[in-house]
Amino acid sequence: MLLCLYNPTSGDGTAKKLLDEHVLPLLQSNGKSVDKVISTEHPGHAGEILVDFVNQHEAEIVVILASGDGTLNECITGLSSAESTGRSRPPKVSFVLVPSGTANALYSTLFPPPQEGPADTAYRLLSIQSFLANGKTIPLTLAITTLSSPPSARKRPQAKISSVVVSTSLHASILKDSETLRKEMPGLERFKVAAQQNSTKWYKSWVKLIPAPGAEVVQIYDPSSKSFIDHPDSHSNDPIVDLDGPFAYFLSTVNVDRLEPAFMISPLASRIPATEATCDLVIVRPFCSPTVSDDTLETREAFVPVLWKVLGDAYHQGAHVDLRYNENGEATTEGDGPLVVEYIRCGGWEWIPVDDDEDAHWLCTDGAISKIETEGRAVCSAAVPDAGVGFMNSSEIYVIATAKTDDSADLVALGTDHSVQVLQVAENSIKSIASFHIGSRITALAFSPRTVSPSASDDWFIELTAASANFGLHLLTKQPTNNETVFAFGGGLSGHHGRVNDMTFCGGKGVDSTRYVATVSDDKMLMVWDLYPTQDVSSSRASPESTGMSSPPPRAQPTAYVMAFPHPLTSVCSHPSSSKEFLVSDTTGSVFVTDWRSDPDDEADYDSWRLVELIEPYALAATSMGISVPGGWASWRADNADIVGAVYNSRYSLWNISQLQGGKPTTGNSFPQGLGGHRFRWSSTYPEYFAISTQSPAKGALINIHNTAYTQPTTLTLAPRPHFVRDFDWLASRTPRIAAAVGRTLVIVPVAVDA
Numbered sequence: 001m002l003l004c005l006y007n008p009t010s011g012d013g014t015a016k017k018l019l020d021e022h023v024l025p026l027l028q029s030n031g032k033s034v035d036k037v038i039s040t041e042h043p044g045h046a047g048e049i050l051v052d053f054v055n056q057h058e059a060e061i062v063v064i065l066a067s068g069d070g071t072l073n074e075c076i077t078g079l080s081s082a083e084s085t086g087r088s089r090p091p092k093v094s095f096v097l098v099p100s101g102t103a104n105a106l107y108s109t110l111f112p113p114p115q116e117g118p119a120d121t122a123y124r125l126l127s128i129q130s131f132l133a134n135g136k137t138i139p140l141t142l143a144i145t146t147l148s149s150p151p152s153a154r155k156r157p158q159a160k161i162s163s164v165v166v167s168t169s170l171h172a173s174i175l176k177d178s179e180t181l182r183k184e185m186p187g188l189e190r191f192k193v194a195a196q197q198n199s200t201k202w203y204k205s206w207v208k209l210i211p212a213p214g215a216e217v218v219q220i221y222d223p224s225s226k227s228f229i230d231h232p233d234s235h236s237n238d239p240i241v242d243l244d245g246p247f248a249y250f251l252s253t254v255n256v257d258r259l260e261p262a263f264m265i266s267p268l269a270s271r272i273p274a275t276e277a278t279c280d281l282v283i284v285r286p287f288c289s290p291t292v293s294d295d296t297l298e299t300r301e302a303f304v305p306v307l308w309k310v311l312g313d314a315y316h317q318g319a320h321v322d323l324r325y326n327e328n329g330e331a332t333t334e335g336d337g338p339l340v341v342e343y344i345r346c347g348g349w350e351w352i353p354v355d356d357d358e359d360a361h362w363l364c365t366d367g368a369i370s371k372i373e374t375e376g377r378a379v380c381s382a383a384v385p386d387a388g389v390g391f392m393n394s395s396e397i398y399v400i401a402t403a404k405t406d407d408s409a410d411l412v413a414l415g416t417d418h419s420v421q422v423l424q425v426a427e428n429s430i431k432s433i434a435s436f437h438i439g440s441r442i443t444a445l446a447f448s449p450r451t452v453s454p455s456a457s458d459d460w461f462i463e464l465t466a467a468s469a470n471f472g473l474h475l476l477t478k479q480p481t482n483n484e485t486v487f488a489f490g491g492g493l494s495g496h497h498g499r500v501n502d503m504t505f506c507g508g509k510g511v512d513s514t515r516y517v518a519t520v521s522d523d524k525m526l527m528v529w530d531l532y533p534t535q536d537v538s539s540s541r542a543s544p545e546s547t548g549m550s551s552p553p554p555r556a557q558p559t560a561y562v563m564a565f566p567h568p569l570t571s572v573c574s575h576p577s578s579s580k581e582f583l584v585s586d587t588t589g590s591v592f593v594t595d596w597r598s599d600p601d602d603e604a605d606y607d608s609w610r611l612v613e614l615i616e617p618y619a620l621a622a623t624s625m626g627i628s629v630p631g632g633w634a635s636w637r638a639d640n641a642d643i644v645g646a647v648y649n650s651r652y653s654l655w656n657i658s659q660l661q662g663g664k665p666t667t668g669n670s671f672p673q674g675l676g677g678h679r680f681r682w683s684s685t686y687p688e689y690f691a692i693s694t695q696s697p698a699k700g701a702l703i704n705i706h707n708t709a710y711t712q713p714t715t716l717t718l719a720p721r722p723h724f725v726r727d728f729d730w731l732a733s734r735t736p737r738i739a740a741a742v743g744r745t746l747v748i749v750p751v752a753v754d755a
């Protein structure tokens, strides 16, 4: 499908003329029939037009877009925030740009303009020519910026999508002021006037730089070697770089090396192309100058020539990246003094403006200006949408859990070194809706079926349990008008004495499914906790006044039924059809179906409640010879409690309990390359599908998707070596998707299924 979309107000208003006189005739003479030609009629209209068009068509869509970068941004933002219309995957959308705006940053990066003479009509048709010649399309990296309010404001963070630039400091101030000059100066000179007006401003903020998933550390450009090197403050065990202000310039680009045909502010984007989704950051901090040690009007005025030299050199093929200070604090290309420009390549960054510096609160995303609230922050990360949606956390993600009910199908929880984050996953974006500080590494997580997502109700409710490395258990809750509450239980003598490897709420559909939580541990115990030993569950939502991170409502400590097993336990699973049984696996190849209610008083006699024991023969043989086997993870098929799946080593096993035939499973090899399997998860919405991950980094971060009808899995490769999948689960949404933890990144990937 071919859609021709133009903005009659872009640049000098020539988009329609160019289309009518050149583009449409050229397409026609090459046998390309355009399905629709349409003009934007108001700001924001481009996104609406495109989303309508996408919703009406199944086939791949090519958009001939005659506009500037702002209209492209509206298209991408529209697509990113559009509601799914129930299709498993929306059609692919590609853009053929016809540069008709003021700056045309993306077009002039893809097709660098002639240095001599004006850019003529032939130049403006290069992208159309490439389309007609079946030239290659380039996947766009998106910069996703979330603007968060202070926690006390109780507001949801706002997300902005950009395909060119995200900035603060001088560039954001210039864009803000140049908008008011647009009428009297429609051309580029309005940016120069706005720059003069803002030349002595410095911006106070704290900044964090986060590495890209595929690069362990943050990179910085080294003019001596003309290459990127590891940032001296970024180490593989502690890669996040903290930068203090004040900042004079702070600008981050994706996809482009310039913001106007000649203004090459991030030239390394094309000179040293990145191999994955990254931001190129151009930073100028006056305190890096050997002659600046305090912030006064005088030092600010004295610094203006340095700033102009940087911006001026950006117009000379991006020469500013090699500037160094001499001993007089002048920016030169000589000597080996401190760098004037810090040119960073990273996966994302965080900007936390100092409260009393109002100017530091302006943020520009592809020309649109937003204000970061007082005590708020902006977090930007780079992502390629076709590779799934990514959410970059500030620390390693160790475990994840997905919510399983229809009302919570878009929620994912992440467990890190010290906290639990709850995220809401939309089609093309992810936002954080709750954050619980635990203070110890999270080892297991489970959502309560009472959880209701903000997408399902304004009266939403988050409830989940977490286990931490100090063997503590925590009940976590959050409501729209309350702060997060953390209620600790299971500590001391009554709790586990080994790492808690997995947890689940009880199965079934009744009130018990929100009352009991099972935990399994290296200490060989299955414990089933009654969260409300003295209370009626239905009336137990915390009251609005009684909350606070450290002051949970008074409540009785949960009590536990304890069941001892012969070996350390690795996983525990419940089933929607029963609140009486749990599926438990151990490290040696045994998988048990237990009836935990049969004889809770007789803790020592595990035979009385062990209903079925399934044996994985290869694992049992190996472990009886003292060889430890990776994996040991079992899962219950969602639509049939007779079907149990497990992974031990590289093999998966499937048992049908109704036809046990001596207990032998059907087995298959998920990783013939000898990689050890780790997690086994059935999909809850596509019951014949299951997925297995490996923790071996030998072939990168892999998940195999199996269908019970076929023997060959489909492999999803989420990241190259040395990354690996720490944990994953299926989202319970109708669109089949997997949420996986890879390093610091939560990756959401669509899974192709035969519907």
Ligand SMILES: Nc1ncnc2c1ncn2[C@@H]1O[C@H](COP(=O)(O)OP(=O)(O)OP(=O)(O)O)[C@@H](O)[C@H]1O
Pocket (backbone or CB within 6 Å): 007, 008, 009, 010, 011, 012, 040, 041, 042, 043, 044, 045, 067, 068, 069, 070, 071, 072, 074, 100, 101, 102, 103, 104, 105, 367
């Ligand atoms: N019919 C319209 N009337 C008024 N404004 C419009 C109309 N259609 C779109 N717009 C607005 O025009 C803005 C500017 O468009 P665009 O970015 O394409 O041109 P530009 O600003 O001249 O170019 P560049 O972004 O490359 O500098 C868009 O952000 C959009 O909101």
